[in-house]
Amino acid sequence: MLSQLYGQKGISLMGVSKAVLGEPAIAEAMIQGEVSFIADSRLENIQKMREAGITTKFVLLRTPLSQAKAIVQSVDISLNTEIETVKKLSFYAKALNKNHKVILMIEMGDLREGILPDDLFQFVRETLSLSHIEIVGIGCNLACYGGVEPDDKNMHALSMLADGLKKEFNMSLDVISGGNSANYEWYKSAKHIGKINNLRVGESILLGCETLNRKAIPGLHTGAFKLIAEVIESKKKPSLPFGTIGQDAFGNINGFKDRGDRKRAIIALGRQDIQVSGLTSNDKLEILGASSDHIILDCENHNVQVGDEVGFSMNYGALLSAMNSPFIRKTFVDSNDKVLV
Ligand SMILES: *Cc1c(COP(=O)(O)O)cnc(C)c1O
Numbered sequence: 001m002l003s004q005l006y007g008q009k010g011i012s013l014m015g016v017s018k019a020v021l022g023e024p025a026i027a028e029a030m031i032q033g034e035v036s037f038i039a040d041s042r043l044e045n046i047q048k049m050r051e052a053g054i055t056t057k058f059v060l061l062r063t064p065l066s067q068a069k070a071i072v073q074s075v076d077i078s079l080n081t082e083i084e085t086v087k088k089l090s091f092y093a094k095a096l097n098k099n100h101k102v103i104l105m106i107e108m109g110d111l112r113e114g115i116l117p118d119d120l121f122q123f124v125r126e127t128l129s130l131s132h133i134e135i136v137g138i139g140c141n142l143a144c145y146g147g148v149e150p151d152d153k154n155m156h157a158l159s160m161l162a163d164g165l166k167k168e169f170n171m172s173l174d175v176i177s178g179g180n181s182a183n184y185e186w187y188k189s190a191k192h193i194g195k196i197n198n199l200r201v202g203e204s205i206l207l208g209c210e211t212l213n214r215k216a217i218p219g220l221h222t223g224a225f226k227l228i229a230e231v232i233e234s235k236k237k238p239s240l241p242f243g244t245i246g247q248d249a250f251g252n253i254n255g256f257k258d259r260g261d262r263k264r265a266i267i268a269l270g271r272q273d274i275q276v277s278g279l280t281s282n283d284k285l286e287i288l289g290a291s292s293d294h295i296i297l298d299c300e301n302h303n304v305q306v307g308d309e310v311g312f313s314m315n316y317g318a319l320l321s322a323m324n325s326p327f328i329r330k331t332f333v334d335s336n337d338k339v340l341v
Helices: 002-007 024-032 043-051 065-074 083-095 117-128 152-169 181-189 203-207 316-324
Strands: 012-016 037-040 057-060 077-080 100-105 133-139 175-177 198-201 227-238 261-267 279-281 286-290 295-298 309-314
Touching: 002 012, 012 024, 012 203, 024 037, 024 043, 037 043, 043 057, 043 065, 065 083, 077 083, 077 133, 083 100, 083 117, 083 133, 100 117, 117 133, 117 152, 133 152, 133 198, 152 175, 175 198, 181 198, 181 203, 198 203, 203 316, 279 286, 309 316
Parallel strands: 012 037, 012 198, 037 057, 057 077, 077 100, 100 133, 133 175
Antiparallel strands: 227 261, 227 309, 261 295, 279 309, 286 295
């Protein structure tokens, strides 16, 4: 179990639920798997989980200024990088007579969100002057925009910043959050993890892999999600389109290889539903292409009939798109594929 693996060196986990849109059943499974927090990038997902009765500490990974009031109402801890936003959170926390906790995200080179290290002390000084706001930690995010790998150097730098804050402001930080599912290799190889005591992990929990090379993590399930689609046409057809060739439905002109007549199937799913490039057929069927509502499969060496169901595994992008499609029904099953109510 992931929380035991990371727990060996004193790292707690935030289970990140954004890819499954804060699906309460999955958040509950993460809590049973002993994550210490549930974190999501969307306030609406956190509200949904709260309304479903999930009780845990909720963390908001992305902090929109315009939602400050609702954030104070529904979220225990938010990640922040802009003093304007923290001021607004303080304003509403005071008005609602609540304390709001923040983790300050620091730019460690990946160039997505983060306060520049040189600006950190000033940021903290201003934040400490605000009422009803408590700084509970710092963190950084890597391997998202710039593809920067978590390593001893940037993790050490984050630890040093935590030390620096302690010295300068005499503050103790509960959470030093070193990153996400991309931190696995660093964690496995690091002799000293320094002050890092938390990771925010989505993909590793959901799909069982780390995210620098998408390698499976030993002992984890990599097949927890399965996409099933219905075959709506099955025919032998030429592999080359015939007629004058112009643009396809998405404005591309495609090249085709002549492989002669091939057995092909069409399934009732398309680019409107799913990021097709993130699908892998569980039956080794080749995906030839897709339009908005159809995916075309080569099934030359397979017996695929109209009405059959074909299964796919999904990468993170495909899972995210599937969860977002209102046309894909979500069903929860136990380890024997028995549907849970
Ligand atoms: C999405 C997100 C994560 C989780 O990333 P995974 O690769 O799914 O582990 C962690 N931190 C932040 C700030 C995020 O937005």
